[in-house]
Amino acid sequence: MSMPSMGNVYLLGADSDIWETTDPAELVCLLPRRNESCIAGFTDQIVRWYHHAVGYRFKTPDPSGPHGDTVYYSHEGIKRACAVVGTVLGSLLLVGSIVVLYSVTSMEMRLATIGIFTGAFSLSLCLLTNGRMVEVFSAAAA
Numbered sequence: 001m002s003m004p005s006m007g008n009v010y011l012l013g014a015d016s017d018i019w020e021t022t023d024p025a026e027l028v029c030l031l032p033r034r035n036e037s038c039i040a041g042f043t044d045q046i047v048r049w050y051h052h053a054v055g056y057r058f059k060t061p062d063p064s065g066p067h068g069d070t071v072y073y074s075h076e077g078i079k080r081a082c083a084v085v086g087t088v089l090g091s092l093l094l095v096g097s098i099v100v101l102y103s104v105t106s107m108e109m110r111l112a113t114i115g116i117f118t119g120a121f122s123l124s125l126c127l128l129t130n131g132r133m134v135e136v137f138s139a140a141a142a
Helices: 038-053 075-103 107-128 133-141
Strands: none
Touching: 038 075, 075 107, 107 133
16 A cells, blocks of 8 residues: 555455544454465565566556556465465475585585575575474474
8 A cells, every 4th residue: 555656555345434434443453364474574575576577567457447556466366476486496495405416526515515405495494384493394304
C-alpha cells in the first residue's frame, strides 16, 4: 500500500471501509499470520522487484475492475515460488559441492570447500524453509 508505483492499492470487499468506521483500538488479531521462513519478511520487496523487472510483462492491471490500476499476486503463488527456489538452491549446493570437490586436488582446499558448502547449505535451509533447528542440523550433518 505504500508503493503508488505498483498501483492504487485498496482493501476490497465488504470490510473495505473498516478503517473509517471502526475505532482502531477495537481491532484485534486472534491468530496472527506465522512467517513460513526468514525470507517471508522480504516478500514485499521481492514481489516489487519481480513486478518491475519481469512481472509487468505478464500481469497488467484490469481497467474494468473497481480498482483498475492494481496488480494482484496470490500469496500461495509467492509461497510456492519461494519453495521452488529453496529446493533448487539446496540441490544445486549439494551437487555443486561434489563437482568442486572432484576438481580440487589439495586436501586442505577440499576441507575448506566442504566447510564453505556446508555453511552455505545450512544458511539456505535456515533462510528459505521453516525447518526447526534440529532439522536443519540433521540435514547439514547428513
